[in-house]
Amino acid sequence: MREHKVVVMGxxxxxKSTLVQTLTQGQAVATEARNSDPSVGKEFTTVALDYGDIAxxxxxxxxxxxxxxxxxxSYLWPILLAGAQGAIVLVDAGTHPGTAQAAMYLQAIAEAAPRLPVVIGVTRCDDNLPALRAWETWLQMHAPSxxxxxxxxxxxxxxxxxMDVLMSQIECNAMVTIDE
Ligand SMILES: Nc1nc2c(ncn2[C@@H]2O[C@H](COP(=O)(O)OP(=O)(O)O)[C@@H](O)[C@H]2O)c(=O)[nH]1
Ligand SMILES: [Mg+2]
Known part of the structure; x- marks a missing residue:
């Protein structure tokens, strides 16, 4: 039996919490607290982490x-990335790539786990195709692989x-590691 640890950042x-809840069909443990950041219209926010275990x-x-x-x-990110087999970085199509914090998460991964398989999900695309294209262009420049x-x-x-795409990246990585 193998265990795959995957970290969701963004x-x-x-x-993030929604993704973990969806993948665990609502069985995930979440540690939500009242959001104290008035710039974000969200009543609850994650203070520690979401955790889900999937068979x-x-x-x-x-x-x-x-x-x-x-x-x-951010002090928690390297701790969570330690021993991870993969990461999912989520970006919001409703935010401008240049001003969003995506670079910060990619940088944290590059420092803590430079060869970690990573997949990027662009959320809130809804019908906003130009926003998706803008993110694709930005990511092509900043995280081309x-x-x-x-x-x-x-x-x-x-x-x-x-998850499928991430798992195939993880499998490829495992093969590369065996070859070394
Ligand atoms: N319309 C739309 N709403 C979304 C999408 N992704 C997340 N949401 C909603 O955004 C809210 C915040 O999501 P949450 O998972 O708590 O964000 P977190 O702070 O990253 O954990 C929730 O009400 C979600 O249902 C999306 O792609 N489209
Ligand atoms: Mg959350």
Missing amino acids: PLGVG LPGGDRLRLYGTPGQQRF LPVMPLDPRQMPQAMIL
Whole structure:
């Protein structure tokens, strides 16, 4: 039996808790508190982390950790990334790539776990195709080797496709590591 630890990163309100809840079919543990950040219209926010444990076919387990996104919690990111097999970085199509904090999460991964397989999900695309394209262009320049896909984290089929892509990246990485 193998365990796969996967970390979900991204800014406040991007859909991290939603993704973890969707993938665990509402079974995840969440530590929500009243949001004290008035710039974000959200009543509750994650103060520690989301945690979900999923049984995979074949007996493997997937442990999903949603990190608190706020920069004041950045000390937690390397701790959560330690021993992770993969990461999902979520970005919000409603925010401008240049002003969003995506670079901060990618930098944290580059420092704490430079060869970690990473997949990027662009949430809140809804019908906003130009916003998705703007993010794809930005990511092409700043993280050219990472798969990028639109994601509504409330939708199980989309969440599964994202996980599938990440799991294949993880499998590839495992093969590379064996060859070394
Ligand atoms: N319309 C829309 N709403 C979304 C999407 N992703 C997340 N949300 C909503 O955004 C809110 C905040 O999501 P949450 O998972 O708590 O964000 P977190 O701070 O990253 O954990 C929730 O009410 C979600 O249902 C999306 O792609 N489209
Ligand atoms: Mg959350």
